[in-house]
Amino acid sequence: MTEQQQGVRESGVRESGVRESGVRNAGAGEAGAPETGAPETATIRLMVVDDHAVVRRGILAYVDAVPALEVIAEAGDGQDALAQLAQRRTTGAPLPDVVLMDLQMPRMGGIEATEAIVRVHPGVAVVVLTSFGEVERVHAALAAGASGYVLKDAEPTEVVAAVRAAAAGEVHLDSAVARQLTRRMSGPQVGLAALTTREREILVLVAQGHSNREIADRLVISERTARTHVSNVLAKLQLTSRTQAALLAIRDGLIPPPS
Numbered sequence: 647m648t649e650q651q652q653g654v655r656e657s658g659v660r661e662s663g664v665r666e667s668g669v670r671n672a673g674a675g676e677a678g679a680p681e682t683g684a685p686e687t688a689t690i691r692l693m694v695v696d697d698h699a700v701v702r703r704g705i706l707a708y709v710d711a712v713p714a715l716e717v718i719a720e721a722g723d724g725q726d727a728l729a730q731l732a733q734r735r736t737t738g739a740p741l742p743d744v745v746l747m748d749l750q751m752p753r754m755g756g757i758e759a760t761e762a763i764v765r766v767h768p769g770v771a772v773v774v775l776t777s778f779g780e781v782e783r784v785h786a787a788l789a790a791g792a793s794g795y796v797l798k799d800a801e802p803t804e805v806v807a808a809v810r811a812a813a814a815g816e817v818h819l820d821s822a823v824a825r826q827l828t829r830r831m832s833g834p835q836v837g838l839a840a841l842t843t844r845e846r847e848i849l850v851l852v853a854q855g856h857s858n859r860e861i862a863d864r865l866v867i868s869e870r871t872a873r874t875h876v877s878n879v880l881a882k883l884q885l886t887s888r889t890q891a892a893l894l895a896i897r898d899g900l901i902p903p904p905s
Contacts, residue, residue, distance in 0.1 A: 688714060689714050689715070689716050690714060690715050690716070690743045690744060690809060690810065690813045691716055691718045691740060691741070691742045691743045691744075692709065692715060692716065692717045692718065692719075692742055692743070692744055692745070692746060692809065693717070693718065693719040693720065693721065693727060693730070693731075693742035693744075693745045693746070694706070694717055694719075694720040694721075694745075694746045695720070695721045695722075695723070695724065695726075695727045695745060695746065695747045695748060695751070695756070695759065696720075696722070696746075696748040696751070696775070697722050697723055697748065697751040697752060698748075699722075701748070701798070702720050705717065705746060705775075705805075706720075708802045712806055715806070715809065718740065718742055719734075719742060722751070722752075723751040723752050723753045723754055723755075723759075724747075724751060724753070724754030724755060724756060724758055724759025724760075724762070725753045725754040725759075726753075727745065727747075727759055727763070728754070728759060728762055728763065728766075731763065731766070731767055731770070732766075735767070741767060741769065741770055742770060743769075743770065743771065743812075743813045744770070744771045744772070744773055744793075744809050744812045744813050745760075745763060745770060745771070745772045745773070746773055746775045746805070746809070747759060747760055747772050747773065747774050747775065747792070748774075748775060748776055749774060749776040749778055749783060749787070750776070750778070756774060756776065756787070757783075757786050757787060757790050758790075760772045760774070760787060760790040760791055760792050761790040761791060763791075764790065764791030764792075764870065765791075768869075771793040771794075771812035771813060771815070772791065772792045772793060772794075772812070773792065773793060773794035773795070773796060773805075773808045773809055773812050773818070774787045774792050774794065774795045774796065775796050775797075775798060775805060776795075776796075776797065776798060777797065777798045777799075779797050779820075779822060779823055779826055781826060781827055784819075784823055784826075784827060788874060788877045789874065791870055791873070793811070793812035793815075793816070793817055793818070793873065794808035794809075794811060794812050794817060794818040794819065795808075795818075795819055795820055795823050796808045796818070796820045796823075797820050797822055797823065800820050800822070804820060804821070807887075808820075811887070811888075814857075815857045815858050815859065816857075816858070816876075816887075816888055817858075817873060817876050817877045817880060817888075818886065818887065819877070819880055819881060819886055820886070821886050824880065824881055824884050824885065824886055825884060827881040827882075827884075837883065837898075838883075838898055838900075840882045840883075841879065841882060841883075844865075844875065845875060845878060845879050845882070846900070847865070848861060848865075848872070848875045848876060848879050849879050849883075849891060849894075849895055849900065850895060850900050850901060851864065851865075852876060852879065852888050852891050852892065852895075853891060853892040853894075853895035853896065853900060853901050854892075854901060855892070858872045858873045858876060859872075861875075861876070876888075879891065
């Protein structure tokens with residue numbers, strides 16, 4: 647199936663809550679009423695980058711139904727996105743908090759654009775929204791600095807969860823992507839045994855509720871490196887959120903349960 651054949655489903659939008667650091671439960675809203683885990687005043691500004699207008703229209707349609715999300719810009723490719731961000735920076739217009747980024751586009755693709763955005767606008771997070779789930783593409787996106795990776799056939803709630811996680815400085819992987827990454831990992835080790843010493847250290851810090859920036863400060867590494875480590879930990883453990891990582895760390899005795 648091609649990028650053009652893939653669409654973002656517009657119906658059934660019901661937000662499932664913010665994926666926060668540490669152990670917290672995200673309650674589900676009542677049917678038909680999108681729910682947000684953040685105050686409505688904390689609006690998350692979005693830029694949508696996709697070369698297919700139908701995809702952009704679909705995203706706009708369901709974002710309109712979700713409180714505290716607002717699309718402030720859209721672009722047809724990475725080059726257009728970078729030009730718009732530069733213009734906003736020059737004029738003092740607000741930058742998006744999160745960019746939803748397609749991968750395969752004319753002139754400049756999503757990987758190159760993501761790397762440029764993260765480098766030039768470090769306060770802007772990028773979530774890849776694509777039809778392609780190949781492990782190599784996922785690794786390339788995360789290495790470029792993406793804070794999330796979601797497939798276009800995912801439920802709208804999954805896209806919203808990834809956006810909210812990215813805005814909070816966290817990493818979110820589509821559950822199907824996480825499963826594929828796990829299947830491709832070589833070696834018989836699974837679970838905590840598959841983690842390196844540094845990754846175990848990262849897991850403990852994640853479970854304690856530290857943000858990527860705080861992890862970077864503690865380990866004297868860049869925030870981008872910390873984000874990559876967190877992505878690798880989630881992928882190896884086949885988890886999709888930091889909350890799940892915290893629960894696993896408690897279950898396996900890496901940190902004590904909250905009192």
